[in-house]
Amino acid sequence: MLLFGMKNFLQLESKKLSGTANCKKKLSALSQTKCDNNKKKHQYKKLFVAYPKFQEYLEITNRLCVLKDERDEARRYCxxxxxxxxxxxxxxxRLDINRLILISPEEIIGFLEKKMRLPSNKELLGRQRNYIIRNIAGKLxxxxxxxxxxxxxTHLKEHEEVTNNKTITGIIASKGIVKGHVRLIHDKSDLLKINRGDVMVAITTHPDYLSAMKRAVAVVTDEGGLxxxxxxxxxxxxIPCIVGTKIATKVLKDGGLVEVDANKAVIKILKRS
Structure with missing residues (x-):
């Protein structure tokens, strides 16, 4: 399902960057932000001049932030x-491209070399529901x-009983307090569920979630950091955002009413669906 095609993207960008003057204004603002951030970094370094190790960590963190973005850009290009x-x-x-993820590299190579049959349709449906790969004595x-x-x-901690929790805690990523109905997002096919004022709840978010995030009143994720x-x-x-909750997608249900207090990193369940 194509939720946001090239035509939609071009229309959105043409509105945001209408005219040369607007482009120059945005570039100037970005340049100023970079300059302001560098000044703040040097100010912080001066505050901790007596702690050279801290200054070293500050510089390493700065470089890692840049490398993280470059890594993601390279990965997406690949x-x-x-x-x-x-x-x-x-x-x-003779498969839908979205089902390739359910087939292991060994199975793909075996099929191409005509040494192995592909998993049956029944097996692939089972993998769609639940799929685990373990390393046992060096063998997958x-x-x-x-x-x-x-x-x-039996073995994974994340499957502990958590459904009775009335509050969930995480990491404050963007402050604010709002109320809204929960919309669970498992993949991009769920994005159309998000209406204006809903709370997006996901394991994590991706760039193709952006159009739905703009409609959401808050974002809550299981994974992630600042x-x-x-x-x-x-x-x-x-908009308010709490990340790293670990259990939000397991506790919260579609349609439930919650309060996202991103000033205290707490999600309160006001009404279960």
Whole structure:
């Protein structure tokens, strides 16, 4: 499902950057922000002149923030360049391209070398529901569907009973207090569920979630920290955001009413769906 095509993207950008003057204004603002941030960094370094180790950590953190963005940019470019390969693999396997993720590299190579059959449709459906790959004595062993679910409930801590929690805590990424109805986002096919005033709840967010994040009144995620995608975008949109909750997608249900207090890093369940 294509939620945001090239036509929509061009229309949005043409409105944001209408005319040369507006482009120059935005570039000037970005340049000024960079200059202001550098001044603040030097001010902080002066405050801790007696602590050279702290100054070293500050410089390392600054460089890591840049490297993190460069890494993500390189990764996305690799995804773009590898798309023709995925299309060709899906064509040869007679599969929907979105199901390739359910097939291991060994299974793909085995199929191409005509040494192995692809997993059955029943097995792939089971992997869609639950899928675990374990390393046992150096050998990868996979389990799917009921066996995978049983293993995860027994051995994985994140499957502990958490459904009775009335409050959830996390990390403050963007301050504010709002109330709204929960919309669980598992993948981009769920983005159309988000209406204006809803609270987006996801394991994590991605760049293709942006159009829905603009409609949300707040964002809550299981994963992430102060420099994750959800945190950065929420600060730009000036909406409350709490990240790193670990359990939000397991406790909260679609349609439930919550209060997101991003001043205290607490999500209160006001009404369950």
């Amino acid at each position: 995804y773009y360049l590898s798309r023709p390969l995925y299309n060709e693999l899906a064509k040869r396997m 062993v996979s389990s799917s569907d009921g066996k995978a679910l049983a293993f995860s409930k 420099t994750c995608h959800a945190a950065i975008v929420s600060r730009e949109l000036k």
